[in-house]
Amino acid sequence: MKYPALIINRQKLKENVERVVEMCRKAGIEPCAVVKCLCAIPEITQIYVEAGIKALADSRIDNLKKIPYAGIKKWLLRIPMLSEIKDVALYADVSLNSEIETVKALSEEAEKIGKKAGVVLMVDLGDLREGVLAEDAVETAVEISKLKGIEFLGVGTNLNCYGSIIPTTENLKVLTGIAKQIEEKLNKRLQIISGGNSGSIHLISNGIMPKEINNLRIGETILLGNETSYQKHIENLHTDVFRFDAQIIELKTKPSLPFGESGLNSFGEKVYYEDKGLMKRAIIACGRQDVDGDKISPVDESIQVIGYSSDHMIVDITNAKSEYHLGNTISFNVTYGGLLSLCTSEYVLKAVE
Numbered sequence: 001m002k003y004p005a006l007i008i009n010r011q012k013l014k015e016n017v018e019r020v021v022e023m024c025r026k027a028g029i030e031p032c033a034v035v036k037c038l039c040a041i042p043e044i045t046q047i048y049v050e051a052g053i054k055a056l057a058d059s060r061i062d063n064l065k066k067i068p069y070a071g072i073k074k075w076l077l078r079i080p081m082l083s084e085i086k087d088v089a090l091y092a093d094v095s096l097n098s099e100i101e102t103v104k105a106l107s108e109e110a111e112k113i114g115k116k117a118g119v120v121l122m123v124d125l126g127d128l129r130e131g132v133l134a135e136d137a138v139e140t141a142v143e144i145s146k147l148k149g150i151e152f153l154g155v156g157t158n159l160n161c162y163g164s165i166i167p168t169t170e171n172l173k174v175l176t177g178i179a180k181q182i183e184e185k186l187n188k189r190l191q192i193i194s195g196g197n198s199g200s201i202h203l204i205s206n207g208i209m210p211k212e213i214n215n216l217r218i219g220e221t222i223l224l225g226n227e228t229s230y231q232k233h234i235e236n237l238h239t240d241v242f243r244f245d246a247q248i249i250e251l252k253t254k255p256s257l258p259f260g261e262s263g264l265n266s267f268g269e270k271v272y273y274e275d276k277g278l279m280k281r282a283i284i285a286c287g288r289q290d291v292d293g294d295k296i297s298p299v300d301e302s303i304q305v306i307g308y309s310s311d312h313m314i315v316d317i318t319n320a321k322s323e324y325h326l327g328n329t330i331s332f333n334v335t336y337g338g339l340l341s342l343c344t345s346e347y348v349l350k351a352v353e
C-alpha cells in the first residue's frame with residue numbers, strides 16, 4: 001500500500017447514491033450527481049452510474065472529459081468561460097448560464113459541430129453568486145430560446161454558496177413563478193427547474209419542496225451523508241464513505257512548548273503554543289500539499305492534530321486509547337473541503353475498496 005491514501009468504500013458510496021436517488025425520485029426530482037469534489041475520477045464516477053444516476057455534473061471541462069459513459073448526461077456547473085466555449089459545446093450536454101453573450105457564443109460553436117447545446121438559465125435568488133436577477137430572467141430566457149444552436153431546457157438557482165442563503169419554499173417559489181412566466185411566454189413546458197444543491201435536501205426531508213422543482217444538483221449529501229443548510233445527518237446515509245490514511249514517520253516524547261527565540265511559522269503565521277508538559281507526538285507523512293490539517297479529523301477521537309506544514313502533520317497521541325508504532329497509519333474522517341483537497345493532490349493514492 002502507498003501512503004497517504006484516500007480510501008473510498010464502494011458499497012457505502014453506492015448505497016448513498018441509491019438512497020439519494022430514491023429520496024429525490026419519490027419527490028418528483030431527478031438528481032444530477034455532482035462529482036467535482038472527486039475530480040470526476042473514473043473509478044468513482046463508475047459507481048454512480050452503477051447506482052442508477054442519469055446525469056453527472058462538474059465545474060470543470062477537464063473533469064467532464066473523464067466521463068465517457070453512454071447515456072449519461074454531462075452537466076457543466078460553472079458558468080462557462082468564453083475561452084472554453086468550444087469545449088463546452090463538445091463535452092457538455094447541459095451547461096448552467098447567466099450571460100447572454102456567452103450563450104450566443106455557445107450557440108455558434110454548437111451549430112458549427114451540428115449540435116444543440118442544452119442550457120439552463122441560472123437565476124440569483126439572493127445568494128449573489130451566479131445568475132440573472134429575477135426581474136431579468138424572462139427576457140433573457142426568451143432571447144436564449146431564439147438561438148439556433150441552443151436547446152433551452154429551463155431555469156435553475158444556486159444557494160448556500162457565497163451568500164450562505166438557505167433554500168426555502170419562499171425563495172424557490174420565486175424560481176417556479178419565473179418558470180411559469182417563461183412557459184406562458186414561450187408557450188411550452190420547461191424540461192428542467194433546478195432547485196439547488198445539497199442545501200435544498202431539507203425541503204424534501206420536511207415535505208415542503210415546491211412540486212414544480214424537478215431537478216437538484218447533489219454533491220455533498222451523497223458524499224458525506226448530510227444536508228448542508230443545517231448540517232444535519234440524513235437518516236440512512238453513510239457518513240464514512242471516505243477515509244484518509246497517513247503513515248507515522250517519527251514517534252517521540254518531546255516538550256509541547258517550542259524552545260528558542262520565537263518568530264513566525266513556515267507559513268508566516270504567528271502561532272500560540274500552550275505548555276502541556278511532555279507530549280507523545282507522532283509526525284505523519286502528509287501536509288498542506290495534500291490537505292489542511294483542520295479539514296480532517298482523526299477517527300480515533302483520543303488523538304489530536306496540533307500542527308501541519310507543507311509535508312508534515314503533527315499529532316498529539318499522549319492520551320491515545322490505542323497503541324501507535326512507527327510505520328502505523330493514522331486514519332481520518334474528511335470534510336467536504338478536505339475531500340476536494342485530497343482528490344486534487346496528485347500525491348494522494350485514491351483506493352476504492
Ligand SMILES: *Cc1c(COP(=O)(O)O)cnc(C)c1O
Binds near residue numbers: 059199228
Ligand atoms: C458545487 C455545486 C453544486 C453541488 O453542491 P453540493 O453542496 O455539493 O451539493 C451544485 N450546483 C452548483 C452550481 C455547484 O457549483
